Amino acid sequence: MSDLFSNLWLGFSVAGHPINLGFCLLGALVGTLVGVLPGIGTVATIAMLLPITFGLDPIGALIMLAGIYYGAQYGGSTTSILVNIPGEATSVITCLDGHQMAKQGRAGAALSIAAIGSFFAGCVATVLVAALGEPLTRVALEFGPAEYFALMLLGLIFAVVLAKGSVVKSIAMVTTGLLLSTVGSDIDTGVGRMTLGMPELLDGIGFTNVAMGLFGFAEIIRNLEISSVNREIVESKIKGLMPTRKDLRESAWPIARGTALGSILGILPGGGAVVSSFAAYTLEKRLAKDPKRFGNGAIEGVAAPEAANNAAAQTSFIPLLTLGIPPNAVMALMVGAMTIHGIIPGPQVMTKQPELFWGMIASMWFGNLMLVIINLPLVGVWVRLLRVPYRILFPSIIVFCCIGIYSIDNSPSDVIIAALFGLFGYWLVKHDFEPAPLVLAFVLGPLMEDNLRRAMLIARGDASVFVTRPISAVLIVVALALLTVAVLPMIRKRREEVFVESEN
Amino acid sequence: MAENTKHSPGGGDVFPLRIRAPRDFFGGLVLIALALFALWAASDLSGVSGFSFGPGTVPRLFALLLIVVGAVVAIGGLLNDGPPLESYALRGPAYVVSAIIVFALLIRGAHLGAGIRIPEFGLVIATFLAFMIAVLGGHKIRLVESLVAAAAMTAFCVVLFRYLLQLPFPLWPTF
Numbered sequence: 001m002s003d004l005f006s007n008l009w010l011g012f013s014v015a016g017h018p019i020n021l022g023f024c025l026l027g028a029l030v031g032t033l034v035g036v037l038p039g040i041g042t043v044a045t046i047a048m049l050l051p052i053t054f055g056l057d058p059i060g061a062l063i064m065l066a067g068i069y070y071g072a073q074y075g076g077s078t079t080s081i082l083v084n085i086p087g088e089a090t091s092v093i094t095c096l097d098g099h100q101m102a103k104q105g106r107a108g109a110a111l112s113i114a115a116i117g118s119f120f121a122g123c124v125a126t127v128l129v130a131a132l133g134e135p136l137t138r139v140a141l142e143f144g145p146a147e148y149f150a151l152m153l154l155g156l157i158f159a160v161v162l163a164k165g166s167v168v169k170s171i172a173m174v175t176t177g178l179l180l181s182t183v184g185s186d187i188d189t190g191v192g193r194m195t196l197g198m199p200e201l202l203d204g205i206g207f208t209n210v211a212m213g214l215f216g217f218a219e220i221i222r223n224l225e226i227s228s229v230n231r232e233i234v235e236s237k238i239k240g241l242m243p244t245r246k247d248l249r250e251s252a253w254p255i256a257r258g259t260a261l262g263s264i265l266g267i268l269p270g271g272g273a274v275v276s277s278f279a280a281y282t283l284e285k286r287l288a289k290d291p292k293r294f295g296n297g298a299i300e301g302v303a304a305p306e307a308a309n310n311a312a313a314q315t316s317f318i319p320l321l322t323l324g325i326p327p328n329a330v331m332a333l334m335v336g337a338m339t340i341h342g343i344i345p346g347p348q349v350m351t352k353q354p355e356l357f358w359g360m361i362a363s364m365w366f367g368n369l370m371l372v373i374i375n376l377p378l379v380g381v382w383v384r385l386l387r388v389p390y391r392i393l394f395p396s397i398i399v400f401c402c403i404g405i406y407s408i409d410n411s412p413s414d415v416i417i418a419a420l421f422g423l424f425g426y427w428l429v430k431h432d433f434e435p436a437p438l439v440l441a442f443v444l445g446p447l448m449e450d451n452l453r454r455a456m457l458i459a460r461g462d463a464s465v466f467v468t469r470p471i472s473a474v475l476i477v478v479a480l481a482l483l484t485v486a487v488l489p490m491i492r493k494r495r496e497e498v499f500v501e502s503e504n
Numbered sequence: 505m506a507e508n509t510k511h512s513p514g515g516g517d518v519f520p521l522r523i524r525a526p527r528d529f530f531g532g533l534v535l536i537a538l539a540l541f542a543l544w545a546a547s548d549l550s551g552v553s554g555f556s557f558g559p560g561t562v563p564r565l566f567a568l569l570l571i572v573v574g575a576v577v578a579i580g581g582l583l584n585d586g587p588p589l590e591s592y593a594l595r596g597p598a599y600v601v602s603a604i605i606v607f608a609l610l611i612r613g614a615h616l617g618a619g620i621r622i623p624e625f626g627l628v629i630a631t632f633l634a635f636m637i638a639v640l641g642g643h644k645i646r647l648v649e650s651l652v653a654a655a656a657m658t659a660f661c662v663v664l665f666r667y668l669l670q671l672p673f674p675l676w677p678t679f
Contacts, residue, residue: 055669168580169528172535172573179542179566186549186559193559194545217600224596224641391646392653395638398600399631402607403661407671415608419601426597430590431531449562456557 008130011358015366020063023056024363027064028370031071036079036382037393041089042072043439044216046333047208048400050340051407058341059356063363065337069330070122070313070364073273074371077114077306078382082107090273090309093281097294097301109243110302111379113251115372116243117307121259122368125314128263129321129361133350136322140347143323145455146465150475152448155269155325157479159437161486162268162275168487170437173428177438180205181445188453200413207336209405209414210442211329213421214428214435216401220394221426243299251303254284258307266312267319269327269440273309280308314364320345321357325444329436332443340408525586532578539570599641607634612674626674627666631658 014020034045046065053061076091081098094114101110143151160170183194184204195201243251258280265276284304285294294301317334319327324346326332338345343353350357375382405415428435459465467473523529542563549560608614610633613624635654639645665671 051671052664052669054671166528166577166580168573168576169531172532172570172577175566175570175573176535176538179539179563179570182546182563182566189559191549191559193549193563194542196545217604221593221597221600224600224643225593391639391642391644392649394642395603395635395650396653396657398603398638399607399634399657399661402604402634403627403631403665403673406608406611407665407673410612410672412608412611412614415604415611419604419608422604423597423601426592427534430592431527431534432587433531445566452562453557 003134004130007134007354007358008362010354011130011360011362012365014059014355014359015063015362020060020359020363021366023060023064024067024367025370025374027067028071028074028367029374030064031068031073032075032078032371032375032378032382033385034068035072035075035077035091036385037388041215041219042069043211043329043333044219044397044401045072046330046337047211047216048397048404050208050333050337051404053337054340054407058338058343059359061341062334062337062356062360063367065334066317066360066364067367070310070367071371073306073309073313074115074118074375075382077118077302078111078375078379079386081110081114081302082379082383083386090277090313091306093277093305094302096281097296097298100295100297101299101302104297106297109247109299112243112376113247113299113303114306115376116248117251117255117258117303118310119368119372120255121262121307121311122314123365124259125263125266125311126361126365126368128315129318129364130358132267132318133322133357133361136318137347137350140323143471144469145451145458146469146472147475149448149451149455150466150472150479151323152325152444152451154475154479154482155319155327156437156441156444157482157486158269159328159440161482162265163434163437165432165434169433173433173435173438174441177441178445178448180210180438181442182449187446187450200411200417204446205417205442206405206408206414207332207439207443208408209418210421211333211439212401212405213418214425214439215329216397217419217422218425218429218435220397221422222429223390223394247299251299254280254300254304255307257283257287258304259311261304262308262311263315265308266315267327269319269325273312273316276312277305277309280304310368317360317364321349321360322347324349325447326440329439332440335443523582525581525584526589527581528584528586529578529581530589532574532576532581535574535577536571539567539574542567542570596641599637603634603638603641606637607631610634624674624678626676626678627662628658628675629677631661 015024030045030049031042034042046068049065049068053064056064073090077094077098080091080094081102084095084099098110098114101107156174160167160174163170181204183201185191185202186193192202261280261283262273262276265279266273281301281304284300285291288294288298288300316327316331319325320331320334324344326335326345335345343349343356401418402415405418406412408414425435428438455465456463465472466476546560546563546567549563550558551560551564552558607630609622610625610630611627614622616622632654635657636650639650639654662675666673666675
């Protein structure tokens with residue numbers, strides 16, 4: 001326990017350094033900005049801003065990128081409440097009751113409860129990351145290639161189970177991602193694989209190109225199709241930011257439950273902020289004495305999901321920092337960011353670079369505090385930003401993405417690859433395929449292949465190594481069980497229909 | 505199967521293989537085609553030798569898996585009802601992609617083969633032109649507003665990337 005405090009102390013001294021505080025503030029502000037603007041998601045933004053962090057020192061860069069991530073959760077809820085437009089997928093659910101509250105003239109209370117809930121969740125999650133970091137790292141150091149392979153398999157299955165829509169289509173996306181990740185030089189022999197004779201493909205398809213194409217360009221192409229988005233802004237003055245005593249009492253338990261749920265779902269691979277906000281809302285509705293209030297401005301419907309998405313955003317750093325395995329697409333980009341700075345995510349980060357590990361964790365607490373302090377007074381500014389018309393916004397995003405992609409390797413062909421993935425992403429949307437599992441699999445692919453091949457080599461070609469080693473066997477059994485549970489309702493189509501109905 | 509035919513509006517028994525969910529059906533087919541293409545592209549890679557996987561094993565494994573899963577998706581499209589295909593917009597994607605390609609070709613020039621060479625235009629011109637081409641993909645086009653926005657965005661990017669971040673971009677054309 002004293003270790004935990006000395007570690008956190010180290011973290012706070014690193015994160016409290018004025019320069020790092022500056023990066024934290026910058027990240028939180030940019031994140032809020034992005035969260036407010038609909039049409040640019042978190043993944044696309046972090047991909048877009050990766051090149052900007054090149055020149056920074058690694059700690060500052062990662063603190064800033066983390067700030068963007070949780071800042072976006074705050075910003076998204078602001079527009080959900082005031083404008084009924086979710087700036088981020090994570091705050092879709094906040095629209096339901098948040099905007100109703102705003103219409104009833106309680107926008108201030110909704111905004112402050114969202115902020116308080118997020119801050120509380122952020123504090124709990126920070127401690128949780130710190131507390132779980134060390135034991136998990138110790139476990140991770142025991143892992144051999146077979147265990148790592150099994151763990152990543154489990155991660156992908158989780159991603160499939162928790163993804164929206166059809167399970168089989170998610171599996172198809174995971175497989176597509178894995179296949180695409182094998183393009184490029186072979187790790188053992190250096191032979192170019194499936195490069196079609198193009199030297200540009202020898203290094204593989206860059207992850208940022210895929211992410212920017214699927215989440216950035218495809219999203220823009222999709223948005224252009226939907227004729228002018230209706231943006232009616234609630235013009236009423238926001239009065240009384242402070243929630244009443246009753247508001248606080250009513251939202252205390254929902255915030256606590258949302259935090260707990262979000263923390264758990266954040267750690268699970270494939271989970272993350274989106275799933276947890278939906279889950280928290282559903283839970284509150286089930287527990288409520290009068291579920292009819294939900295959708296008509298119930299404060300629990302704002303408090304719980306906002307706490308949950310923020311908790312999840314932070315705890316999803318746990319598998320990344322301890323095991324080196326990104327649980328979702330945003331964390332996959334963090335892997336990209338860390339590798340650019342020469343840091344290989346995994347258990348060794350904590351032992352070899354404790355300042356980085358603990359500094360990043362502590363910065364999350366500072367970031368959350370800053371968000372509460374800066375965001376509530378700045379609400380007016382954020383709302384005004386929504387008036388920037390999309391016809392100016394989207395060409396700006398396009399050129400910014402182009403410059404960003406080009407600057408990573410000074411390679412024009414990367415820009416063209418991203419454009420192709422933009423078209424591919426557009427096609428995926430038309431066929432109801434989710435790009436998120438593809439991206440996660442694309443990042444895990446090379447790691448999985450590497451560990452699979454090493455495990456097989458060590459076991460002298462005996463594939464039973466995956467079930468004879470206990471940890472690996474357990475992980476594989478859990479993965480198979482999960483998959484079975486997920487596929488069963490699809491076989492009995494009726495059950496799925498019942499499930500869809502009960503969700504509405 | 506018998507249960508599912510009940511849901512289909514008439515004629516399900518006469519044409520048991522009617523495409524009921526075209527998005528899934530064609531989606532699955534395209535993924536199978538992608539996997540077949542990958543198998544062909546990986547056909548020159550050696551497979552397992554001794555205890556070690558050759559470079560070709562894992563790509564082939566993933567491609568075969570994709571064929572199976574793609575087939576399940578496509579067959580699901582025959583058995584379950586789903587929404588119809590959505591039409592594709594042409595204008596938006598065409599201008600967005602053209603803008604991106606123009607940027608890629610102009611930023612530091614390119615050899616197009618057959619002796620055609622595009623000189624290096626630099627960041628300023630590439631950004632400005634890409635912005636203006638992208639604008640054409642939108643719904644309402646306001647020329648003056650767009651020109652001002654393009655100039656402002658170009659200036660912002662030059663300051664941010666070239667001066668603040670000190671990335672080695674050529675700013676102006678070098679012929």
